[in-house]
Amino acid sequence: MNRSHEEIGNFFYRGRIRAEEYADAARYSTFRAGGVLEWAVFPQNAGQAIEILKFAEEEGIPVRIIGRGSNLLFSDRLHPGIFLITRLMRGILIRDGQAELSAGESLPHAIASLAAKGLSVAEELSGIPASAGGAAAMNCGAYGKEISDVFCSASVYLPKNKNISTYTYEDMKFGYRQSVLQSGGVCLLSVTLLTKASDPEKIRRRILEFSEKRRAAQPQAPSLGSFFKRPPGDYAARLIDECGLKGCSVGGAAVSEKHAGFLINRGGASAQDLISLAETVRERVYRSTGVLLEPEAEIVL
Ligand SMILES: Cc1cc2nc3c(=O)[nH]c(=O)nc-3n(C[C@H](O)[C@H](O)[C@H](O)COP(=O)(O)OP(=O)(O)OC[C@H]3O[C@@H](n4cnc5c(N)ncnc54)[C@H](O)[C@@H]3O)c2cc1C
Known part of the structure; x- marks a missing residue:
């Protein structure tokens, strides 16, 4: 520099x-x-x-x-x-049954705004506090739906080539909580999602239903959502709970009592508290079940 x-x-x-x-x-x-x-x-x-x-x-x-x-x-x-x-970087552009969301548009806000216009798009994801760009980068998902299920295309900027390009579904290389954007070097500028015409009241009820499910199952304290990826054929939360780790804490970071997959900041946690807690959880789960949990949350060391 x-x-x-x-x-x-x-x-x-x-x-x-x-x-x-x-x-x-x-x-x-x-x-x-x-x-x-x-x-x-x-x-x-x-x-x-x-x-x-x-x-x-x-x-x-x-x-x-x-x-x-x-x-x-x-x-x-x-x-x-x-x-x-x-x-x-906010904004929603609707045309030909598709909605183009600017990278920084809030996903819950976009889903609710489209609902008010009678356009249905992945209401299952309406409680995920993501930006449109972050949602595509992580291929976020909930209740059996992933953002890739409604993905049409993305406008991206590639700094190395100094050009704007359009990424198709194939270019995105979506996987479970994964996409090509995670390797860096590409900035998503906007993402276009497929919408379906539907009754606004019906969509609104679906949004409420999913947020109610979320409220009942997840803690309100600051977190990064489910900290670990789902291991094949099982759930991280179930394994953590089975190991008796609910409430386990390091400094201000603790395993949520409500949902063992959430590592929460119960006040005054440092990043190191969370890093140490995550490592303790991984080790204890591995020792007692043989499953090595992989973080879904990204920690920049
Ligand atoms: C309470 C809570 C509940 C959650 N529930 C869920 C859930 O149900 N399902 C789920 O999958 N996740 C869930 N999450 C995790 C998180 O919301 C998702 O991973 C989400 O997609 C991240 O979006 P973001 O905008 O916050 O991205 P960030 O956390 O800011 O970034 C995530 C990654 O995306 C990259 N990125 C972001 N924007 C761009 C861009 N424009 N171009 C290129 N790369 C970009 C970043 O560099 C980073 O690598 C939850 C989190 C919380 C706190």
């Missing part, structure tokens, strides 16, 4: 891009813990996002994209580089 902080700050100011120097990472993770991000930047549209990515590529500054931070935690240290936070 050859540019001074002053010069980098000037670049953002000239482009009227909101930027925060040495930002508290806890504000950008739903676990509400973590260290410091050198530059947190908030593009308001795809054009600004591309400007930032071009600049970073030319200057050799590392970039990481953050949606709603509902699957991300940054360790308790200074993280150098630019953290492109998409939450101001």
